[in-house]
Amino acid sequence: QWGKGKPWTNHLSTPEILSETETGMSRLSLSDADKKVRDWFIDTTRSLGCVVKVDAMGNIFAIRPGKISGHATDIASAPTYAGSHLDTQPAGGRYDGILGITAGVEMLRVLEENSVETAFDVGLVNWTNEEGARFPISMVSSGVWAGEIPLHQAHELREVGGKGATMKEELERIGYLGTLPASYEANPMAAHFELHIEQGPILEASKQRIGVVCGVQAYRWYTIEVTGREAHTGTTPFSARADALLAAARMISHSHEIASNHSALASSGILSLSPGSVNTIPGKVKFSLDIRAPEDGTLDTIETQLQQSFREIASRDMTKGLDLSVSWRKDSDSPATHFHQDCITIVREAGEAVTGDKRLVRDMVSGAGHDSVYASRRCPTSMIFVPSRDGVSHHPEEYTSPEDCAIGAEVLMQSVLRYDRL
Amino acid sequence: QWGKGKPWTNHLSTPEILSETETGMSRLSLSDADKKVRDWFIDTTRSLGCVVKVDAMGNIFAIRPGKISGHATDIASAPTYAGSHLDTQPAGGRYDGILGITAGVEMLRVLEENSVETAFDVGLVNWTNEEGARFPISMVSSGVWAGEIPLHQAHELREVGGKGATMKEELERIGYLGTLPASYEANPMAAHFELHIEQGPILEASKQRIGVVCGVQAYRWYTIEVTGREAHTGTTPFSARADALLAAARMISHSHEIASNHSALASSGILSLSPGSVNTIPGKVKFSLDIRAPEDGTLDTIETQLQQSFREIASRDMTKGLDLSVSWRKDSDSPATHFHQDCITIVREAGEAVTGDKRLVRDMVSGAGHDSVYASRRCPTSMIFVPSRDGVSHHPEEYTSPEDCAIGAEVLMQSVLRYDRL
Ligand SMILES: NC(=O)NCCC(=O)O
Ligand SMILES: NC(=O)NCCC(=O)O
Numbered sequence: 001q002w003g004k005g006k007p008w009t010n011h012l013s014t015p016e017i018l019s020e021t022e023t024g025m026s027r028l029s030l031s032d033a034d035k036k037v038r039d040w041f042i043d044t045t046r047s048l049g050c051v052v053k054v055d056a057m058g059n060i061f062a063i064r065p066g067k068i069s070g071h072a073t074d075i076a077s078a079p080t081y082a083g084s085h086l087d088t089q090p091a092g093g094r095y096d097g098i099l100g101i102t103a104g105v106e107m108l109r110v111l112e113e114n115s116v117e118t119a120f121d122v123g124l125v126n127w128t129n130e131e132g133a134r135f136p137i138s139m140v141s142s143g144v145w146a147g148e149i150p151l152h153q154a155h156e157l158r159e160v161g162g163k164g165a166t167m168k169e170e171l172e173r174i175g176y177l178g179t180l181p182a183s184y185e186a187n188p189m190a191a192h193f194e195l196h197i198e199q200g201p202i203l204e205a206s207k208q209r210i211g212v213v214c215g216v217q218a219y220r221w222y223t224i225e226v227t228g229r230e231a232h233t234g235t236t237p238f239s240a241r242a243d244a245l246l247a248a249a250r251m252i253s254h255s256h257e258i259a260s261n262h263s264a265l266a267s268s269g270i271l272s273l274s275p276g277s278v279n280t281i282p283g284k285v286k287f288s289l290d291i292r293a294p295e296d297g298t299l300d301t302i303e304t305q306l307q308q309s310f311r312e313i314a315s316r317d318m319t320k321g322l323d324l325s326v327s328w329r330k331d332s333d334s335p336a337t338h339f340h341q342d343c344i345t346i347v348r349e350a351g352e353a354v355t356g357d358k359r360l361v362r363d364m365v366s367g368a369g370h371d372s373v374y375a376s377r378r379c380p381t382s383m384i385f386v387p388s389r390d391g392v393s394h395h396p397e398e399y400t401s402p403e404d405c406a407i408g409a410e411v412l413m414q415s416v417l418r419y420d421r422l
Numbered sequence: 423q424w425g426k427g428k429p430w431t432n433h434l435s436t437p438e439i440l441s442e443t444e445t446g447m448s449r450l451s452l453s454d455a456d457k458k459v460r461d462w463f464i465d466t467t468r469s470l471g472c473v474v475k476v477d478a479m480g481n482i483f484a485i486r487p488g489k490i491s492g493h494a495t496d497i498a499s500a501p502t503y504a505g506s507h508l509d510t511q512p513a514g515g516r517y518d519g520i521l522g523i524t525a526g527v528e529m530l531r532v533l534e535e536n537s538v539e540t541a542f543d544v545g546l547v548n549w550t551n552e553e554g555a556r557f558p559i560s561m562v563s564s565g566v567w568a569g570e571i572p573l574h575q576a577h578e579l580r581e582v583g584g585k586g587a588t589m590k591e592e593l594e595r596i597g598y599l600g601t602l603p604a605s606y607e608a609n610p611m612a613a614h615f616e617l618h619i620e621q622g623p624i625l626e627a628s629k630q631r632i633g634v635v636c637g638v639q640a641y642r643w644y645t646i647e648v649t650g651r652e653a654h655t656g657t658t659p660f661s662a663r664a665d666a667l668l669a670a671a672r673m674i675s676h677s678h679e680i681a682s683n684h685s686a687l688a689s690s691g692i693l694s695l696s697p698g699s700v701n702t703i704p705g706k707v708k709f710s711l712d713i714r715a716p717e718d719g720t721l722d723t724i725e726t727q728l729q730q731s732f733r734e735i736a737s738r739d740m741t742k743g744l745d746l747s748v749s750w751r752k753d754s755d756s757p758a759t760h761f762h763q764d765c766i767t768i769v770r771e772a773g774e775a776v777t778g779d780k781r782l783v784r785d786m787v788s789g790a791g792h793d794s795v796y797a798s799r800r801c802p803t804s805m806i807f808v809p810s811r812d813g814v815s816h817h818p819e820e821y822t823s824p825e826d827c828a829i830g831a832e833v834l835m836q837s838v839l840r841y842d843r844l
């Protein structure tokens with residue numbers, strides 16, 4: 001079919017307009033590129049003295065032994081982790097997720113090169129398919145670890161489009177289907193700290209350097225399917241049509257309005273239709289809907305309103321032609337998250353210590369989901385944000401300055417060490 | 423990418439709800455299925471005493487010699503043709519185009535079995551890629567024959583999506599790149615009569631049997647490309663977005679309104695986007711736009727209005743965020759067509775003779791384009807319509823009763839013979 005939204009490759013098609021720092025990344029979860037970076041992750045952390053474990057979701061845990069090395073399943077003496085992800089959007093940047101992992105590797109290197117002895121084990125975890133871009137549930141593997149998503153559901157999750165491979169098949173194919181159970185009980189963490197780019201405009205606008213992330217807004221993903229009737233574009237009067245694309249267009253435009261009214265967000269990132277011919281009215285359209293708001297209740301309200309208004313848009317009254325049908329499928333649901341006070345305090349103190357200026361540090365709520373959302377259900381958690389130029393993310397021009405990356409990495413290490421000493 | 427509007431296969435996926443007469447057809451132009459039916463066409467017409475010629479667009483001309491067999495390039499003694507097409511929509515029916523060809527084969531059979539001697543040659547032509555569904559210019563090969571579309575442009579036309587094979591490559595692959603020039607000068611027709619299903623609701627509603635087609639409404643096809651900026655759906659406030667899908671949705675919905683205001687038609691049958699991820703705002707959307715009206719002037723007006731309003735929809739004022747850019751490409755343009763008075767009269771007389779009742783015959787304007795549009799530029803032409811149940815076409819449930827097919831075939835044969843005697 002026509003221009004089926006082909007993902008970008010590793011090389012941008014428009015290098016001439018990009019400076020050296022403006023280079024994108026396309027490393028979909030469990031792709032060959034992902035296998036390569038995973039192999040690098042394991043080699044590197046092993047060379048820094050870590051023991052490496054891979055669980056049934058392909059999550060990779062690199063653990064550097066402390067003075068008291070915990071028993072595998074003992075939470076009291078479990079490792080304090082830094083963590084994030086190495087997968088990207090189809091046309092993503094070089095910072096989202098990747099910064100948190102490279103900063104974690106840096107932390108391990110600094111500890112090793114300076115022969116630092118921590119009280120307990122210290123670890124670094126690379127979570128699988130955080131983005132939800134290839135397998136359409138974001139943070140699915142930290143979700144399994146936290147016991148919030150059933151293992152079999154995640155294993156059977158098919159790549160976007162519904163026709164390709166499952167996560168389990170791809171884990172096997174690239175050799176990352178581990179034997180360790182993906183579970184906070186079998187493989188506990190004492191705490192989880194995540195350094196991440198803000199992906200929004202706030203720190204840059206306020207000229208601040210470190211965001212202390214106190215929580216994450218709620219979001220839900222749906223697939224909406226609109227069914228009308230194929231018909232000839234030249235011979236079918238509007239009054240005899242059930243045009244699934246026209247209805248979907250009205251729904252997308254309406255969801256934007258409703259979200260605006262609630263100071264919330266609504267976005268559609270995927271749309272496909274059939275049969276796909278210039279002179280045939282589409283009989284079927286599927287599109288994704290992503291709604292977000294700080295409060296779960298706001299999402300309840302928006303969902304209810306949209307269900308009602310999509311029904312209206314599909315009805316004879318509104319089409320002035322034939323009825324269409326609409327179906328909703330909820331693909332994922334991430335309630336509003338509030339991080340742990342101890343971790344928030346530690347990040348704030350570390351941020352103030354590293355920047356040397358309270359005014360450069362601010363509390364924030366994350367607009368995006370992160371593996372820390374699920375980690376926080378099972379262990380004390382917080383996150384560190386650094387500025388994103390122009391607030392741009394999920395785009396090859398995503399950029400954070402080397403200084404901000406370095407400050408963030410320093411705050412990450414200090415947070416882990418402060419927690420270790422707690 | 424997700425559910426990329428997969429074309430139907432020859433077998434419907436929902437046979438249980440379909441009666442025997444409600445069966446679709448998927449025979450995209452120059453596919454393997456098309457090769458098969460072309461081979462059948464040639465074998466059958468040869469066995470009925472025809473000489474068969476294939477031109478550089480794969481148009482197939484089967485000619486049954488008359489008393490005076492013309493010289494190849496002499497218009498005065500050229501064959502009188504019946505013609506239509508054997509290609510279908512991806513999810514098409516069994517009548518659109520196919521009826522005109524099978525009725526033409528029936529005509530050749532009746533003439534042969536009854537040893538009818540015509541004054542001049544009588545022919546049947548199967549035009550290539552009438553639908554424009556695979557190679558996105560409808561009637562492209564009759565257009566080349568008429569000298570209205572350059573041969574090289576048609577040969578280089580790529581299948582929908584822009585990445586697949588060209589027409590020339592596919593003609594070669596299936597062995598139908600003929601040596602005869604695709605040209606009315608090298609290969610003239612004395613007249614062209616086309617039997618076709620109405621594809622609309624008029625004959626059925628008025629309980630009439632035969633439409634005498636006096637002309638075809640104007641239509642134009644465009645590809646609209648909207649360019650915004652990829653961004654994160656969770657962290658990018660509406661005020662910082664350039665959401666290409668939201669803008670495209672508003673354009674599609676607006677084009678419907680503008681067309682309504684002019685009692686015209688506007689439809690979008692194809693839409694593709696990139697990058698195609700639930701949590702990335704699409705940076706680029708392409709969609710097709712098909713506008714139709716009885717008068718060329720109405721299309722001029724609609725085109726001007728839409729160019730203006732699409733610009734507005736893409737502008738900061740309307741997005742309440744960032745500017746987007748919009749580009750238009752005109753893919754095809756079929757001006758309003760008026761058929762030849764002689765042929766119109768012949769069809770009307772034949773219709774009245776076959777039905778035996780003037781009231782069952784009416785003059786009509788076609789909503790859809792047909793190869794007769796281009797044929798009419800180079801020889802006297804008219805068409806015969808028979809009723810479509812519920813006005814449905816470009817859909818597997820397309821249906822015309824056997825009686826109506828038979829009446830139509832009889833009118834086709836009589837029209838050709840009346841013209842031959844003229
Ligand atoms: N940080 C990030 O992009 N996470 C993906 C999940 C989401 O869409 O919020
Ligand atoms: N008859 C028919 O479907 N022709 C295709 C060209 C058009 O879309 O009108």
